[in-house]
Amino acid sequence: MPIAVAPERPAVRSTIDRMAPPSGLGDKVFKWFTLAMALAVVALVFLVGWQLARGSSLAIHRFGFHFLATSTWDPVAEQFGALPFIYGTAVSSLIALIIAVPLSIATAVYLTELAPLWIRQPIVSLIEMLAAIPSVILGLWGIFVMIPWLRDHPFPFLKKIFGWTPFFSGPIYGVSMLAGGIIIAVMILPIITSVSREILRSVPNLQREAAYALGATRWEVTRIAVLSYAKKGLFGAVILGLGRALGETMAVTMVIGNTPQIRASLFAPGYTLASVIANEFTEATTDVYLQALFEIGLVLFGITILANLLAQLLLKTMGSTIKSGAVQ
Amino acid sequence: MESAAIIDPPMITPVSSPQQQVASGSEPTAAAPERPPAFEVERLSIFYGEKKAIENVTLTIPSKMITAIIGPSGCGKSTLLRSLNRMHELVPQTRIEGKVVFAGEDIYAPHIDPVVVRRRIGMVFQKSNPFPTMSIAENVLVGLKLNGVRDRAFLRERLEQSLRMAALWDEVKNDLHKPGISLSGGQQQRLCIARAIAVEPEVLLMDEPASALDPIATAKIEELIHELSSNYTVVIVTHNMQQAGRCSDYTAFLYLGRLIEFAATTKIFTNPSERQTEDYITGRFG
Ligand SMILES: Nc1ncnc2c1ncn2[C@@H]1O[C@H](COP(=O)(O)OP(=O)(O)O)[C@@H](O)[C@H]1O
Ligand SMILES: [Mg+2]
Numbered sequence: 096m097p098i099a100v101a102p103e104r105p106a107v108r109s110t111i112d113r114m115a116p117p118s119g120l121g122d123k124v125f126k127w128f129t130l131a132m133a134l135a136v137v138a139l140v141f142l143v144g145w146q147l148a149r150g151s152s153l154a155i156h157r158f159g160f161h162f163l164a165t166s167t168w169d170p171v172a173e174q175f176g177a178l179p180f181i182y183g184t185a186v187s188s189l190i191a192l193i194i195a196v197p198l199s200i201a202t203a204v205y206l207t208e209l210a211p212l213w214i215r216q217p218i219v220s221l222i223e224m225l226a227a228i229p230s231v232i233l234g235l236w237g238i239f240v241m242i243p244w245l246r247d248h249p250f251p252f253l254k255k256i257f258g259w260t261p262f263f264s265g266p267i268y269g270v271s272m273l274a275g276g277i278i279i280a281v282m283i284l285p286i287i288t289s290v291s292r293e294i295l296r297s298v299p300n301l302q303r304e305a306a307y308a309l310g311a312t313r314w315e316v317t318r319i320a321v322l323s324y325a326k327k328g329l330f331g332a333v334i335l336g337l338g339r340a341l342g343e344t345m346a347v348t349m350v351i352g353n354t355p356q357i358r359a360s361l362f363a364p365g366y367t368l369a370s371v372i373a374n375e376f377t378e379a380t381t382d383v384y385l386q387a388l389f390e391i392g393l394v395l396f397g398i399t400i401l402a403n404l405l406a407q408l409l410l411k412t413m414g415s416t417i418k419s420g421a422v423q
Numbered sequence: 424m425e426s427a428a429i430i431d432p433p434m435i436t437p438v439s440s441p442q443q444q445v446a447s448g449s450e451p452t453a454a455a456p457e458r459p460p461a462f463e464v465e466r467l468s469i470f471y472g473e474k475k476a477i478e479n480v481t482l483t484i485p486s487k488m489i490t491a492i493i494g495p496s497g498c499g500k501s502t503l504l505r506s507l508n509r510m511h512e513l514v515p516q517t518r519i520e521g522k523v524v525f526a527g528e529d530i531y532a533p534h535i536d537p538v539v540v541r542r543r544i545g546m547v548f549q550k551s552n553p554f555p556t557m558s559i560a561e562n563v564l565v566g567l568k569l570n571g572v573r574d575r576a577f578l579r580e581r582l583e584q585s586l587r588m589a590a591l592w593d594e595v596k597n598d599l600h601k602p603g604i605s606l607s608g609g610q611q612q613r614l615c616i617a618r619a620i621a622v623e624p625e626v627l628l629m630d631e632p633a634s635a636l637d638p639i640a641t642a643k644i645e646e647l648i649h650e651l652s653s654n655y656t657v658v659i660v661t662h663n664m665q666q667a668g669r670c671s672d673y674t675a676f677l678y679l680g681r682l683i684e685f686a687a688t689t690k691i692f693t694n695p696s697e698r699q700t701e702d703y704i705t706g707r708f709g
Contacts, residue, residue, distance in 0.1 A: 212515055300513075301552040305615070307513060309566035309622060310542030319565060323556040 144396060151390035154383060162390060168355040170375075175387040177394055179355040183272065183365035184398065187347060188340040190276025190361070195284045196333055202284075203291035208317050219292070226285035234349030237278045242269040242350060245277070250362060261359035268352065273361040275351030279340045287336040294328035295321060327410060334406040341399050344369040368395040459527075461486035461626055461656040462507060467521035469502050471514060476502045478680045479521070484673075486625075489648060489657045491671035491688065493664060495703070499680040500660040504628050507658060508544035509537040526625070542570065545624035549631040551611035553603030553618070559595050562603040562614055566622035581621050589617035590647050609640025616647065620655070627651060629659040633666065645670045664704060668692050676700045 148155070154162065158175060165176030202222070206215050246269035257263040298321050306320035322329070344367075352364020353374060368391050379385040462484040469477035477499045484490050484507075492500045505511035507523060509530060522529045530540045553562045563585050564578050572578060582599070586592040591613040595606070603614055612632060619627060629648070633641040648670050651657055661667050667674050667688065674691040676684045676699075684691060684700045695701045 299552070301548060301550055302554070304510065304513065304546075304548060305552040305554065305618075306565075307510060308508070308541055308546035308548075308619065309569060310538050310540075311569055312538050315569055319554060319569070323554065326556070 140400075144393070144400075147389055147393040147396055151386045151393055154386035154390045157383065158387075158390075162387070163394070166355070166357060168371075170379075170381070170384045170387075173381070173383050175383070175390075177368070177387075177391055179357050180366055180368040180371050180391060181394060181398070182357045183275075183351065183355075183367040184341055184369070184395065186272055186361075187275040187279055187351065187365065187367055188337060190273060191279035191283055191340045191343075192333065192337060194277060194280035195287055195336060198280075199284050199287035199332075199336070200291050200329060202288045203295055204317060204321070206288075206292050207295040208321060209313065219289070222285050222288050225281070226289075230282065230343070230345035231349075233278065233281065234346035237274065237346060237350040241278065242274055245269065245274055254362070262361050265358070265360040265362055267362045268364060270350055270352035270364050271362045272351060272358075272365040275347045275365060275367070276361075278346045278350050279343050282343055282346060283336040283339045286339060287332050290332035290335055291329055294325045294332060297328070298324045327413060330406070330410060330413065334403065337402055337406075338399060341395065341402065342369055344373050348373055368392075368398075458486050460484060461525065462658075463522075463524040464503075464507075465522040465524065467503075467506065467519065467523060469499075469506055469511065470518040470520075471502075472516045476680055477506070480677075480682045482675055482682055482685045484656065484658060486656045487652065487654070488672040489652045489659060489670060490673040490675065491667035492658065492660045492675045492677060493662070493667045493703075494677035494683075496662060498677045500662075500677055501630050503677065504630055504658060504660045505546075507626070507628055508541050508546060510541070510546060512537060542566075542622060543624055544626040544628060545619035545622065547612070547616050547619050547627065547629045547632045550635055551608065551615050553606075553611055553614050555602065555604045557603055558600045559603050559606070559614060560599040563617045563621050566618060570622065585617040585621040588620055588647075588651070589613045590643060590650075591617055607640075609636050609643060612636060612640070612644060613647065616644075616651075620651070624655070626656040626658065629657065631660055631662065634662070641666075664692075676703060678703070 154175065162175060162177055163181070164178060165174075166178045167174045167176045168179065169175075202218075206218060210218065246267055250267045250269075250271075250273070253263045254267065302320040302324055303316050306316040311319065347367055348370040351367060351370060353366050353370060354364040355366045355371070356363065358365070372388055372391055372395075375384075376388055379388055460483045464480055464482050464484070467477060467480045468475060480503060492503060494500050502511055506519065507525075507530075511517055519531060523531060525540070525544070528535065530537075554565065557565060560582055563582050567578060567581060583592060583596075586595065591610060594610060595601075595614075598605075603611065606614060612635075616627075616632070632648075633644045636644065645666065648657055648659060652672070659667075659671065671688045674686065674688045675682060676691065676695075676697075678699055684695055684697045686696070690696075691700060692704060695704060
């Protein structure tokens, strides 16, 4: 198939004539294969959601909206309200983010922008080791080391300073919402740090140089050239951490106190969606009880997906709102 | 090629440079403007780790003129340029020997803060690098704001002035709030020039500022460089000899990290003193 009509054909076959015509087969296979894989992932998400909904259909019918809005969790009386767990998951995750995000991003900035070269790899390895600690081990450490320490030092200190607010008042037991949040923070720190570090490393050096050439100090370079360039990616890292925080089960179950209640005080014990499933699944002897736990799973699944959707929406608006010119 | 090793005392005094004579204080020629030189580079060597990228370079860069640095790729043009505002220090494990005297002071003296040096000596890069999260206006003004300028009237004035000087004002005056990266490649590079001159530096260093641009955009940048030289000392690196010939007053020819020749551009291009310069100019190597 000549592209343009040649004035005369040479007797000798040209190279292009020797070539096989381009075969679209590879492209087609490639396209359908990748499409199938992508669809499989979507299908899996829907399947999980559907299974959870089916497993909890009885409870959904019986309790309806009350399931999400009431606070009594009494399996004996067959009263199931998920609010304390939703609250516990939300608050413990929030505490974890408040602690872990600044720490992680500061660590990532230090590792990419400031730390001397020789110290970078050792720190990175240490953080990766932290990620490798099994959740249950961290939980044990939480019970035997962290909680006694928190109870004796930081908690009384917090109470002394912020005791006038409802958040740091009331008796201190040790096991608490705050302890749960702190242990989750420890667990999500490595992932947020290493993702943030990759994001910061992907900021082109040319951006940094642009700032340095204007006479910016290191901090100014980090602020105007690095962090602002990377803010979308960093937000993504935080959302990844949030996803982990919402679903984190073992360690938090061991330190949060497992009491289905809603208390303003962070010193009071709480309970999370993931924890109640893990704790009570084996004891769920009646159908309703089991179904209620399934519905808890459905709620957790929904919250996680909602958080991700919300994050994506936020990212979109972040992209379209470049701060308008300073002098306008 | 072999002649590179022969040039042994690597200091080649640019006899033809009137500025050199002014600097040394001996018999200033009547024609030469009585300005102190912008830079006096003295026996400068620069190392990346063990590797010597610049070897014993001595030259005097005149102020309010355009000095071009030419030479084959890898000869150390960027390194020499970046040593003039201490940008090369951003590469870990660099080391220098010798001096770079700017405005009467060695910028490598221990008490000198590189941040202050860079505020006085601006830089434009090979690839345009506007800040992507900032608007056109913010990009131009970021340097002033970094340095604590808050006066809105003054900022507005500098914004227009800088964009006009960068020959960009007419094209963007209605889009100042749009992202800097929404501009075309050539416009982005002029935006970067506007950003560099907004802080009114004394010197503008340019590292192949037009090498990523098409001929029309290149012509605009060259014209702009020419205009700028009435207010600024410009040092421009280029691997494009025609460009050096067209838009510079002085030319330094570097080869393998050494300064082979430094002279008025017309002399370098018509009557170079060194064989290697001639070979390079005539395209026999490089
Ligand atoms: N960051 C760096 N690390 C190590 N060596 C470098 C670095 N940058 C440049 N060099 C070396 O220094 C020499 C000069 O480089 P450069 O100044 O970039 O040359 P040019 O700009 O003339 O092409 C080259 O041999 C190059 O390999
Ligand atoms: Mg270069």
